[in-house]
Amino acid sequence: MPPTSASTGAAASRRPRRGEGQWALGYREPLNKNEENKKNDDGLNVRRRIIDIYAKAGFDSIDPADLRGRLRWYGLYTQRAPGIDGGKTAVLEPEELDDRYFMLRVRIDGGQLSVAQLRAVAEISTAYGRDTADITDRQNVQLHWVRIEDVPAIWEKLEAVGLSTTEACGDTPRVILGCPLAGIADDEVIDATPEIQRVHDDHIGSPLFSNLPRKFKTSIAGCSVHCTNHEINDVAFVGVTGPDGAPGYDLFVGGGLSTNPMFAQRLGTFVRPDQLSEVWAGVCSVFRDYGYRRLRHRARIKFLVKDWGAAKFREVLEKDYLGYALPDGPAPELDPGTRRDHVGVHRQRDGRNYVGFAPRVGRVSGTKLARIADLAEAHGSDRVRTTADQKLVVLDVADDRVDSLVDALEAEDLQVRPSTFRRQTMACTGIEYCKLAIVETKARGISLIDELERRLPDFPEPITVNINGCPNSCARIQVADIGLKGQLVTDRGTGEQVEGFQVHLGGGMGLNAGFGRKVRGLKTTAAELPDYVERVLRRFLEQKADGEAFAQ
Ligand code: SF4
Numbered sequence: 406m407p408p409t410s411a412s413t414g415a416a417a418s419r420r421p422r423r424g425e426g427q428w429a430l431g432y433r434e435p436l437n438k439n440e441e442n443k444k445n446d447d448g449l450n451v452r453r454r455i456i457d458i459y460a461k462a463g464f465d466s467i468d469p470a471d472l473r474g475r476l477r478w479y480g481l482y483t484q485r486a487p488g489i490d491g492g493k494t495a496v497l498e499p500e501e502l503d504d505r506y507f508m509l510r511v512r513i514d515g516g517q518l519s520v521a522q523l524r525a526v527a528e529i530s531t532a533y534g535r536d537t538a539d540i541t542d543r544q545n546v547q548l549h550w551v552r553i554e555d556v557p558a559i560w561e562k563l564e565a566v567g568l569s570t571t572e573a574c575g576d577t578p579r580v581i582l583g584c585p586l587a588g589i590a591d592d593e594v595i596d597a598t599p600e601i602q603r604v605h606d607d608h609i610g611s612p613l614f615s616n617l618p619r620k621f622k623t624s625i626a627g628c629s630v631h632c633t634n635h636e637i638n639d640v641a642f643v644g645v646t647g648p649d650g651a652p653g654y655d656l657f658v659g660g661g662l663s664t665n666p667m668f669a670q671r672l673g674t675f676v677r678p679d680q681l682s683e684v685w686a687g688v689c690s691v692f693r694d695y696g697y698r699r700l701r702h703r704a705r706i707k708f709l710v711k712d713w714g715a716a717k718f719r720e721v722l723e724k725d726y727l728g729y730a731l732p733d734g735p736a737p738e739l740d741p742g743t744r745r746d747h748v749g750v751h752r753q754r755d756g757r758n759y760v761g762f763a764p765r766v767g768r769v770s771g772t773k774l775a776r777i778a779d780l781a782e783a784h785g786s787d788r789v790r791t792t793a794d795q796k797l798v799v800l801d802v803a804d805d806r807v808d809s810l811v812d813a814l815e816a817e818d819l820q821v822r823p824s825t826f827r828r829q830t831m832a833c834t835g836i837e838y839c840k841l842a843i844v845e846t847k848a849r850g851i852s853l854i855d856e857l858e859r860r861l862p863d864f865p866e867p868i869t870v871n872i873n874g875c876p877n878s879c880a881r882i883q884v885a886d887i888g889l890k891g892q893l894v895t896d897r898g899t900g901e902q903v904e905g906f907q908v909h910l911g912g913g914m915g916l917n918a919g920f921g922r923k924v925r926g927l928k929t930t931a932a933e934l935p936d937y938v939e940r941v942l943r944r945f946l947e948q949k950a951d952g953e954a955f956a957q
Contacts, residue, residue: 426440426618432698437701448576448615455476455479480571481553482510483507483840485837485842491843505552508547514580514605516790516792518791520782523775526563529562529563529771533558538768540767540796543579544583545573581625582626583601584627585790585791585800593629594628595644597627600625607682613690614689614693618696621706627643627654632745632793633793635669636914638669639658640656641657647734648732657669658710658718664702668918675732676731680731691722695721747761747796748762750821757802760798762821765854766795766831767831783813784813794829796828826861829868831850831871832851835849836891841874846874860935866942873889884918886955889908891904894930904931905929913955
């Protein structure tokens with residue numbers, strides 16, 4: 406339901422002198438280039454142009470407003486032209502950083518893949534993406550080196566198995582996070598699969614939500630260890646047992662990292678499963694109408710939630726959008742927040758097993774994904790899941806097939822019993838492909854894991870090390886034990902500017918929720934990174950009290 410005329414009238418009378426571009430307060434004129442582009446044409450309309458024009462006429466035919474804007478509505482970003490170092494990221498014009506190839510993000514809502522779907526993604530990677538594939542910490546798969554000419558064929562292949570790239574990027578409702586164990590975990594509060602499906606079917610690709618102030622990240626899960634990190638999503642529905650004993654959801658809004666990180670605020674409402682899609686649309690509509698559009702860096706919902714507070718947000722949602730009050734509800738149980746990744750072999754509630762395993766920093770390949778599909782199928786499973794920690798899980802494995810699957814995965818370097826470092830190090834895309842990056846991340850993350858495994862074998866603590874290539878937080882640096890923010894730093898030996906990291910220490914979620922401390926001067930060059938992390942970890946082991954976590 407849109408805002409009532411009474412509420413918009415009242416809102417307009419409260420119109421601040423210097424507006425933030427909120428539509429509901431009457432600021433409908435675009436206040437920056439991005440808003441102008443979105444007003445000129447809905448991002449969803451670019452699909453037709455890709456099929457009819459760009460794929461036929463090639464890269465040079467792409468309208469610049471589509472190239473650096475609307476293509477994102479279908480998961481396409483130009484990747485970084487090779488060989489441009491991080492020092493040039495901020496000084497070159499966007500077109501000087503553009504490669505003629507694209508990163509393509511395939512949305513995998515709830516991280517749920519059948520073997521056929523995984524195989525389709527694998528085949529697209531090998532046929533059109535130079536065999537590249539990364540599992541992201543939002544359960545997507547990203548491919549690289551994609552040509553615009555091949556996009557229609559890629560969509561055809563994806564859509565034939567029920568996948569898409571619609572609203573995988575852009576100022577839209579992005580992929581919906583869900584627990585990879587939804588429907589199979591013994592201790593889940595609720596299986597959120599129907600609600601994820603419903604929100605997807607009702608709202609993704611709808612022109613009602615295709616022009617948001619900025620991206621909008623959703624998590625819907627009944628996972629007992631909160632593996633989808635509701636604390637840092639724009640909207641999150643967290644499984645709880647309701648006042649009448651039936652399961653439903655607690656509602657959080659306004660979580661986000663990057664600059665001005667904020668944990669999501671609890672609205673204190675109970676949402677029944679059959680209401681969830683409508684409530685999701687209400688929250689998204691509040692963001693669409695009241696979100697700040699003037700400045701891109703203030704356009705996430707967290708800024709609105711911070712200014713309004715949870716009580717006002719709830720009031721506007723209920724009165725102006727839902728038209729009814731939601732009942733109060735209980736808060737979810739807190740979990741220790743240290744390991745949410747579902748790695749290892751564990752029992753399902755139907756007596757079969759799930760097998761979670763860890764590539765390094767999410768990096769796989771089309772060939773490897775095809776191999777995982779083959780292995781799952783050969784071991785009696787038709788269900789593979791991506792996790793929000795750049796990992797994968799095969800479901801439904803019978804007792805007598807587990808050992809064989811574990812051995813076969815480990816033979817592919819996909820470890821089911823990984824070291825702490827393999828298990829809990831994540832890296833964003835970084836300078837290899839990302840135009841915003843200042844430093845390399847994936848290869849560096851992989852070599853850091855190898856070094857730490859060699860130097861600190863059997864390290865006993867669940868330490869997270871997250872590596873970002875720039876001040877954004879795609880790999881969640883502020884909530885890692887050791888968060889590494891890519892930047893240029895001064896090499897003490899040569900005095901030159903080299904790739905390095907600002908270090909954040911002691912972040913976490915769950916019981917230990919807090920943002921890592923950025924200690925002034927705490928920086929390391931990339932070359933010194935393994936030495937630096939080793940020193941921090943050894944000191945922690947020497948000085949920690951019994952049972953003390955890194956973040957305490
Ligand atoms: Fe790119 Fe920065 Fe995000 Fe890494 S954190 S993927 S470098 S925008």
